[in-house]
Amino acid sequence: MKVFSSRAIRKIVNNLKHKKMFMIFITAAIFIFIIGIGIYRIKMSNYTVFEEIISKIQKLNEYEIDAVYYDEEKIIEGTEKIIYVNNTNKTLDSLYFHIYPNVFKKRDTVPFDKNEIEIAYINGFEPGYINIKSVKSTKEGLSYLIIGKGNSILKVKLNEGLEPEDSIKIYINFMVKIPPASGRFGYGKNTINIANWYPIAAVIDNSGWNLEPYYSIGDPFYSDVSNYRVTMTMPQNYIIASTGDLIKRESIEGNYKWSFEAKKVRDFAMIASSKYKIAEDDVDGIAVRSYYFDDESAEISLNAAKDAIKIFNKIFGKYPYKHFSVAASDFFIGGMEYPKLVFIDEGMYKGNDEILEYIIVHETAHQWWYGLVGNNEVKEAWLDEALTEYSTLLYYENKYGKEVKNKVYKEIILGGYNRFRSSIRDNKEVLLKDLGKFNNSREYHALVYCKGAMFFESLRRELGDKVFFDILKVYYDKYKYKNATTEDFIKLCEIVSDRELKSFFNKWLLGQKE
Incomplete structure (x- = not known):
């Protein structure tokens, strides 16, 4: 935006001979100023997104x-x-x-x-x-x-x-x-x-x-x-x-x-x-803490949280808080996310280290999808859970390579979904529905987590890595500290990709034919 000096402005005013011309000039200047500060461009290679700066x-x-x-x-x-x-x-x-x-x-x-x-x-x-x-x-x-x-x-x-x-x-x-x-x-x-x-x-x-x-x-x-x-x-x-x-x-x-x-x-x-021990380290200026009971689990839990924070900072955008804590707990369900804090079943610390890592990474990803970018988890649970599950796969891809990511995808995501599919007869699978409309937790997990992650894998293949990861960054930046809806996400995907995607989403989320 070009900025005029006060001397230049006075010279222009003095040279204006008619009051009418002066008012036209002022009106035009104000209009240009408002437009200039009200709209900005986000340029990412092959697309342009316009956002209003001045909003309520x-x-x-x-x-x-x-x-x-x-x-x-x-x-x-x-x-x-x-x-x-x-x-x-x-x-x-x-x-x-x-x-x-x-x-x-x-x-x-x-x-x-x-x-x-x-x-x-x-x-x-x-x-x-x-x-x-x-x-x-x-x-x-x-x-x-x-x-x-x-x-x-x-x-x-x-x-x-x-x-x-x-x-x-x-x-x-x-x-x-x-x-x-x-x-x-x-x-x-x-x-x-x-x-x-x-x-x-x-x-x-x-x-x-x-x-x-x-x-x-x-x-x-x-x-x-x-x-x-x-x-x-x-x-x-x-x-x-x-x-x-x-x-x-x-x-x-x-x-x-x-x-x-x-x-x-x-x-x-x-x-x-009264039994907690604490291990702490710093990553990207964020204090990451592990609250644990047994010494052998301290390094695993802390490293998983640190690596997840670092990877997601890079892929999605910077975690804005000063600290993040992973706490072993009497919590039989696996893990649960809260802002800056996640509960992890303490029994997981005594079992398979790979499962412990997976759960910690999943709950850490929730810091972005639920904690920072919120949504109605009752009516649109897929929006944070499916993206969180796919973000967990992205952690494995970035830390261990695509071969490991593909193996985890096949065993946990496709495996979980196929085991569910083999036990039911209903061919119409609806991801986007209220929690009260799921028959049981097994169906909820298979569709929202597993098929939801399958959807994001398919979306990535459909759009290509460049556009897909740009979408995640823009989504995080636009809706950080806000609540987003499925419709918001679809519109954003269409703007960033410059494509019509409604039928693609309906196929996956509502079980409709393209």
Whole structure:
């Protein structure tokens, strides 16, 4: 963009003899200036993508949580202040929050398949839940209702409508009972898994409020990026791995008060253990940590996380946070992703090192696809899971070579899919559907993970490596800290490739014929 000096501008003005000409000049200059700063070009060899620079800047919600953990009772008492911003174009009369711990209150609502309950509760079922003690605004108390399947939704009625772009402070006092479950939320012999544990604002988008239940299939979460400040007071024998950056740790009457801060993250999770050892290293300026129990597993877990971060930084774009942690846990399902923190089944550390590496890499890839580029994991689970599974293959290709990648693809992806296909008769396979429409976890895994990864392999062959990897970089850059949809991804692929791809996507995602 050409820039004029103030002297040159004065000379031009002095030379203008008519006021009308002056106004035309000013109008034209302003127009050119707006166009110049409003649009930029991303050039990548054979295509050009235009993006608007000036767009509405969405303000983030703010969470401040002050919590105390009581070890004997396995209870957390907490206060939460949420500064909620109305980023819609309409007035809101009520706000909705997910209160996920309540689904653990009854055996018939826990988010496990029936054949998993005995594994999750190895010492027998006991309830977990969240009690909402009070909900207030800055000035007064607010009325609220507990609704939804498993009483997992908190509806807060506002005393005055919240106008677009306005914000309100909501104060919630709550108590959480942690169940003896080896899942995302629960405790076992080694760890206390504190995830999906506090009231978190539901997403409101073009379809309205998203109040889907906590399904036993998949990862049924959908949230906006927010800023967090969290304190957790626990006995001094515990070490905490967390989404947040540790600001300080204070000793208070036999306890430690851990203060964390996390900016621009989608959720906030913690895991605590009195048995943790920590291995740490740096990669690309990021502190990578492994929280482990047995010495022989420390190097494997740390190296897998480091190498994955380095490879994905190169392929997709730089990981923007200061740290990333991999934590061994009482978690029988394999692995689970949270911003800057992943849970890994501690049993995997005692078995096959190759499987451990695969799971760690998969969960690390989720830092890009779910953590940074978000999506509705209930309605469009394929969008993050399939891309994450294929990203795991890209790790093997970059670290070990194409031959190893192809072997992993054949054994894990094609093998998993073909074993599923051989056991069913239905020829129409739909990847893009709500979690509640999958028959079981086996079908979900075969279609969303395996066939989803097959789709990305096919898309790569269809478009060629140059365009395919440009798509991933542009997708990450465009939707980082936002929520994307399948339609967003299709449109982006079409723009970058300069091709019509709707029928190609429909064939894979909806089982339609081209």
